[in-house]
Amino acid sequence: MSNANDPGIDEVSRLALQVAPSGVLVVDDGGCINFVNQTLADMFGYRAEELLDEPVEILIPQQFATTHRKHVQNYARGPQRRDMGSGRDLEGISKDGRRFPVEVGLRPTQTPGGRMVVATVIDISGRKAIEERLRRHEEELERLVAERTRELEAAQQEKERMLEQLIQAEKMTTVGTLVSGIGHEINNPLYVLHAAAEALRDEQDIEKCRALGDEILRQTTRIAETVKNLSRYARPASRQDLQPVDLEEVVADAVRLVRQSPLGDRVEFKISTATVPPVAARFEEILQVVFNLLRNAIQAIPGDGRIEIDTRQAGDDSVTLCIQDNGSGIPDKHLKRVFDPFFTTKGPDQGEGLGLYIVRQIVTRYAGVISVENVATGGTRFEIRFPVAAETPGREE
Ligand SMILES: Nc1ncnc2c1ncn2[C@@H]1O[C@H](COP(=O)(O)OP(=O)(O)OP(=O)(O)O)[C@@H](O)[C@H]1O
C-alpha cells in the first residue's frame, strides 16, 4: 500500500541501483547507452552524463569492439539471459585508457521505449591479481619442491655411494688376514704339485703317469677354487642389476673362506641348508654378510666350538638364514648396540666395530630384517629374513 509520503518504489530502486556494488548499464536496441549507475561511471572514470547516448563500445578496448558489435547483433537475434566472458577474458577500458578485466552479465528486457539490454559489470582486477599471485606462489612452490626433490635424490645417491665405499673398505680389511690363510691353502697343493711333476719327469709307466696327471689336475683345481673364493669376496659388488642369489651357495662359499681365516679351522660347522628360493641381491654382498657373521662367531668361541647354519623357507614369500654359535654370548646390555657403527668389545687390532653395522646395511638394502638373541645353552643366534626374489632374472656369470 502506498500513501502520499511514500517516495515510491521507483525512487527506492533508483537509489538501490546507484549504490549497488556492481556497475549497471542499460543499452538500447541501437547499442547506445541509456542508463548507467554511479558505480559503473566511477569504475570507468566518467561522469554518468558523459556516457549517456554514447555507443556502448566506448567502454570496450578497440581490439574487442568489432567482435562486440557482432555479438550484439547475434544477441539481438536470439536474446537470452547469460554471462559474458565465461570461458574468455573480457576487458573494459576507462576514460583515461586504462584497461581492466571485467565480468559482465546480460539481461534483455522489453520496455515501452523498445527492447533494452541490462548489463551488470564487475571489475575483477582485484580477483585477477589475487589469482595471479596465487599462481605465482604455486609455481614458486612447485619449483621449491622440485629443487628439494633433486637435492634429496642427490643426497640419497651420495649416501649410497658412501655406503658402497664403506662396504668395500670393510671387506678389504679382512682380505689382508685372509691372504695369509690362503697362502697356506695354496702352499699345500703346490707342494704336492711339485712332487707330482718331479715324479712325472722320470716316470716311464703310462698308468702311473696318468695317476700323477690326475693328481696334478686335482691340486690345480683346488688352488683355482681357493683363489676364486678370495677374488669373489674381494671384488667390489657388481653394479649390475640384482641377481637371484642362492643362499646355499653363499653359505658354502663363506664357510670355505672363513675356514682359511685365522682360527677358522678349529671350529666345527654344522650346515643344514635347505634349497630355498633365491633372494634378489648382489652375490658378493650376501657373501660379505654371512662371512662377517661367521667371523664374529669364530672370534666369540674361546676354544673348539661349533657353528650351526641353516636356511629355510618361511611362508610363501620369505626365507630365513640362521647362524648360531656356542661362544661367549652377548651381554644383555650390549644386545641393542651390536649393530651400531664402531661398537666393538674387541681390542684395537682385533675389530673396528663395523662388521655388524655393514651386515645390517646390506640386509636392509635388500628389504631384509636381522635380529640377534642369546641362546639358553650359551652362545648367540643371528637370524636374517629376506623376501624371496619376485622373478628369476638371468644369472650374472
Ligand atoms: N657371535 C657373537 N658372539 C658374541 N659377541 C658377538 C658376536 N657377534 C658380535 N658380537 C659382539 O658385537 C660386537 C660388534 O660386532 P661387529 O662385527 O660389528 O664388530 P667387531 O667384530 O668388533 O669388529 P669388525 O667386525 O669391524 O672387525 C663385537 O665386538 C662383539 O662384542
Ligand SMILES: [Mg+2]
Ligand atoms: Mg665383526
